[in-house]
Amino acid sequence: MTKLAQWLWGLALLGSAWAALTLGALGLELPLSCREVLWPLPAYLLVSAGCYALGTVGYRVATFHDCEDAARELQSQIQEARADLTRRGLRF
Amino acid sequence: MAAEEASRSSPRSRREPKGRASRQDKYSVLLPTYNERENLPFIVWLLVKSFSESGFNYEIIIIDDGSPDGTRDIAEQLEKIYGSDRILLRPREKKLGLGTAYIHGMKHATGNYIIIMDADLSHHPKFIPEFIRKQKEGNFDIVSGTRYRGNGGVYGWDLKRKIIRLYRKEVLQKLIGKCISKGYVFQMEMIVRARQLNYTIGEVPISFVDRVYGESKLGGNEIVSFLKGLLTLFATT
Numbered sequence: 327m328t329k330l331a332q333w334l335w336g337l338a339l340l341g342s343a344w345a346a347l348t349l350g351a352l353g354l355e356l357p358l359s360c361r362e363v364l365w366p367l368p369a370y371l372l373v374s375a376g377c378y379a380l381g382t383v384g385y386r387v388a389t390f391h392d393c394e395d396a397a398r399e400l401q402s403q404i405q406e407a408r409a410d411l412t413r414r415g416l417r418f
Numbered sequence: 419m420a421a422e423e424a425s426r427s428s429p430r431s432r433r434e435p436k437g438r439a440s441r442q443d444k445y446s447v448l449l450p451t452y453n454e455r456e457n458l459p460f461i462v463w464l465l466v467k468s469f470s471e472s473g474f475n476y477e478i479i480i481i482d483d484g485s486p487d488g489t490r491d492i493a494e495q496l497e498k499i500y501g502s503d504r505i506l507l508r509p510r511e512k513k514l515g516l517g518t519a520y521i522h523g524m525k526h527a528t529g530n531y532i533i534i535m536d537a538d539l540s541h542h543p544k545f546i547p548e549f550i551r552k553q554k555e556g557n558f559d560i561v562s563g564t565r566y567r568g569n570g571g572v573y574g575w576d577l578k579r580k581i582i583r584l585y586r587k588e589v590l591q592k593l594i595g596k597c598i599s600k601g602y603v604f605q606m607e608m609i610v611r612a613r614q615l616n617y618t619i620g621e622v623p624i625s626f627v628d629r630v631y632g633e634s635k636l637g638g639n640e641i642v643s644f645l646k647g648l649l650t651l652f653a654t655t
Contacts, residue, residue, distance in 0.1 A: 391571025396625035407463040
């Protein structure tokens with residue numbers, strides 16, 4: 327089963343469970359406090375997921391390592407290479 | 419293992435420490451090129467330096483797709499300088515894409531390990547001995563370079579996906595057979611397929627320096643195509 331299919335299955339299961347509970351289809355009389363939490367739960371989870379995603383990306387971007395040393399090292403090695411290759415007969 | 423037995427029985431042998439590349443290991447570096455006339459001499463020089471200093475056996479396979487800028491001429495000169503046992507030219511007539519370039523290169527590879535990297539100096543060959551050591555350490559099927567962990571990092575912010583990986587030859591052959599995406603997305607697909615097939619994957623932190631010479635072949639809609647590729651993978655794997 328593809329990842330997409332897995333997710334659709336999972337969402338369908340959770341979605342129908344949520345719908346059944348909030349619409350009282352199962353004939354269960356949940357206490358009001360439960361239903362007050364359950365009803366906005368999907369929206370709440372969606373927003374939380376979005377915030378987590380943005381937060382993670384932002385954090386990773388902010389803490390990304392800079393490697394100036396690597397750039398400098400590369401430049402100096404390019405000089406060295408150029409000299410060596412010219413000596414060996416490379417016509418650039 | 420056969421390799422260790424061979425070194426024990428030869429007269430001038432030293433017992434190879436566990437985890438070291440055996441004398442039978444050879445690393446084939448696949449370098450697909452398109453208009454890399456300016457970078458090619460340097461990437462080859464750095465590869466030769468890296469391998470000579472670390473002592474691992476290697477070959478570099480340059481797969482040029484009919485570059486109009488004279489890349490092939492430079493490749494031929496490099497072959498004369500370093501020898502045709504180290505530099506193998508296996509060009510193609512025109513741009514046929516990355517995946518087929520790897521397949522084409524592998525047909526001519528005599529190594530038992532394949533290293534895939536970009537020819538544009540974004541990845542420094544100095545990391546390759548680390549990849550080799552890491553692979554031996556954990557007996558990994560694949561070793562991938564990461565910019566995100568350890569002392570990995572970037573210089574010159576670049577969103578483009580640049581991959582440097584070491585594969586066991588048979589693993590790469592199997593994965594390429596299974597992949598269906600095109601272009602750069604298929605490099606991501608390879609890792610997804612590898613996980614599905616329970617191949618072991620190791621990581622080595624690397625630094626990534628933004629393109630030194632030349633124009634990148636990736637355009638401004640890189641982000642869009644990356645997301646499209648990601649969704650395709652999501653729906654097909």
